[in-house]
Amino acid sequence: MSELGTKPLNWTPQPDVGYTVARRPDGGMQYNFTDVSHVTLEHWRKFALEHLIDSDRLTRNLYDLRQVSNITEEAVKYALEVGSDPSTRNIRVAVVVANEQVLQSIREIGALMVPGGVDLAIFTDMEKAEAWLNRPLTLVV
Numbered sequence: 001m002s003e004l005g006t007k008p009l010n011w012t013p014q015p016d017v018g019y020t021v022a023r024r025p026d027g028g029m030q031y032n033f034t035d036v037s038h039v040t041l042e043h044w045r046k047f048a049l050e051h052l053i054d055s056d057r058l059t060r061n062l063y064d065l066r067q068v069s070n071i072t073e074e075a076v077k078y079a080l081e082v083g084s085d086p087s088t089r090n091i092r093v094a095v096v097v098a099n100e101q102v103l104q105s106i107r108e109i110g111a112l113m114v115p116g117g118v119d120l121a122i123f124t125d126m127e128k129a130e131a132w133l134n135r136p137l138t139l140v141v
Contacts, residue, residue, distance in 0.1 A: 028060035066098040071105035094129035
């Protein structure tokens, strides 16, 4: 990432939003969710769509949902909207979950996404998610 420079994150933490985001060393983003409330989902949707506008290279993102116990229909709807954006063809996403209900919801989202879009995998182990993300990005295309 050093020869390409680091893209700005344009993230400001807010107390009423149930997620944080940080730039990963590989240039992607790591999202850590504590809830999927309406306020959280609205904020995430806006943030994610803004970052897809200038998605210009292959990227690795990690979603840590281990603190989330339930995925709402609204969360499924928003994830499908963001995941169906044409810019997601440049993104590999690992989702780490802690329970079967969230795992099944993420599988449902993955099955409904536009083919050829985001490269999505679900894990219950952070190390396995990182290993998958760290595979060469040329395998995405």
